[in-house]
Amino acid sequence: MLAKLKYQFELFLLALSFFSRVPVPANLPYSSERMNQSGRYFALVGILLGSLCAGFYACAELLLTPEISIFLTMVLSLMLTGAFHEDGLADMADGIGGGMTVERRLTIMKDSRIGTYGSSALIMALLGKYVLLTAISNFISLIPVWLVGYTLSRSVASSFIFNTPYVSDSDTSKSKPLAHKQSYSELAVVIITGLIPCVLLDGYLTLVLISAAFLFRQLFKRWLISRLGGFTGDCLGAAQQLMELTIYLVIVIFAQNGLPVMGVAW
Template sequence: MKKWLQAFVASIQFLTRIPMPVQVPFTPEILKRSTVFFPITGLFIGLITWGAGLLFGSLLPPWPAAAFVLVVMIMMTGGLHLDGLMDTADGLLSGRTVERILEIMKDSRVGAMGVIVCFIVLLLQWSLVAALLEHDVWGLFIVLPFLGSRFAMVWAIAKEPHARADSGLGVLFHGIKGSYLVVSFLLLSFFAALALFADSAWLSPIGLLSGMEQWHLRPMIFLLLFLLVSLALSFLLARGISRKLGGLTGDTYGCIAELTLTLLFMAVVMNLNIQG
């Protein structure tokens, strides 16, 4: 039990900048176990983001409010996943050999492609958040993309080999048990369902913004599609990058998280009848 509690804390400490009153050893065993709790860590980030949206949405117009929400999202992770996104973009879009791509990704300097891809991803995230705030559609379902994107990291770690067998922080996670992936998916499913239920049953009636009445799909159908899309994105992104590099690295895990987050946000917005 002690090791599992340490793994839970390690998940929060590794993926976020949320202050924790205790320190745990970042040993390979603890880090591997921590992957089980990645979706819960995503839930915490999502809840803080949801709260930030309620706060800034009540104080500012939608577009600047969305900018502050995005700042909170970045602060929660310290830009960890964005750094991985930029390094991966620099490498994969360089058109070089696998060996050279891995060298580029290890370079602490950021290249033009990394900056461009990061700008596009942040622009998409900002505009999607702003669209929701502008149409008063801001419910607890906002946590779903954060849940799914952190599960995508677990999938990538469990299902694909590591590109650098003897170096990099990502190698500490390599070789997690299949049961960890299963439990992680169950946690994703449970908390996604709980968020949707709480949104429709508890929060909307007391006046907190939701907008679920504007959904194209019923919550249960959307939940099933969300889980299927999360699995599909996890598989496609991890397999696509792995085939290019012959495996994955710590940077690519962060890249997968940011891309999955953005695409799942898009899925949420597409399910809402807010066009025009």
Template sequence: MIRHEGRLVVCAVQFLTRIPTPQLAAFRPEWIQQSARYYPLVGQIVGGVSALILYGAAQVWGPWIAALLAVGAGIALTGGFHEDGLADTADGLGGGLTRDRRLEIMKDSRLGSYGALALGLTLALRVAALAMLAQVSPLFAAVALLASHGLGRAAAVGAMTIMPYGGYPGMAKEGKPDRASVAGLAVAVLIALWPLAFFSPVTGAGGVALGLLVAAVPAWLAWRLIGGRTGDVLGAVEQAFEVGFLLAVAGLAAG
């Protein structure tokens, strides 16, 4: 059992990041779906590295450069995995008039105007919120960045649990397109929650509330327009949560 859970952790790291890992012997595609419970842990690894860069850079160059470097580090570690999902979702849901056309656009690797606008806006908001937090406290900004990455992945696992698969067979990036289990979601949430111990109850609850509210927007649009989630939609949910969480925390911290 412990050995299998270790395999799932490695599988989650392989699926979500560019971090080198040992090769998995006798790999099975269903491990990708099962490993979803550890997505927040992978997010915390990425967020932890980004947080260290933010804190260190803030001592040398100040909040804005530190925020840019931290966000850039997260993108480098994941290969822009979630950002790509956000852009594809925006292009598909914004540019298609039918379900088939929306899915066709989402599968297209080219970046359209809706995707470019969504990507640019979310990146700008994340950098601005982190810079605002770093002006108050670089250490608190680093903790907020760590928390946002883990909680954002937990939100994506929540979407996997609640939403049916809306794409075509063979289109799923996250493996077999079944719903994630409730037990897996519970594990993911428990892993994601621990950084909130460093927040006041009001700030932590406010960040999670706005994060979930913003993340619900792409999830609801996808459910209405294509009938459910795809791997791209999960990326959009994760990115939307990060934006909402960081904006709420920055606003409450500044206040």
């Protein structure tokens, strides 16, 4: 029993090392099989990162304005993840925006340099987060919002592994080794973990977020297959960023129209 728990904890640490700059033991076992199995904990990493950002924001807000606290928390988030997902968004935008064929798009995405499409996507994503989070802070506490945004978005992004073709060549990709297989049970863990923070929200809002997540996944998957034939690691990073923005946008719509947002008192 202890050996099984230790193995699962090592898988979580492997997922943590993949998604963040949080230190993990240097002797952490690695194999392609473990990398694939660690995908079940990608959303759990979101809970950890979301909790760290929420805690930091709560402390910052005691001394600073909400706007400054949001900015500093976004900086912390970039430091915790090494801008990993933002890099994926920028690379995907460059590749799909600048390439006329699938082969050319994949080649551009593997280039570490950032172009106009990537720069524009990155700037708009960061600006969008700041604007949306600032708007939300005028109505409700951002503490549960960080948790939901970070966790549900990673759940949706990692779910693409389940039934979307993997098209990147791991031998030439500049990205870290990526999980590209997912069983039904692992998908279930990802989905359940992604929904856990949603208990903090109003039930109707949760249903709308789930619907938005499902719709986003279907449309984004179809778009990726039409442009690339499947997904790469950069595409998963882009999916996380776009889904996170979608979550904040839905919450803003609810808050500004006087609809219930929170399921518990904050």
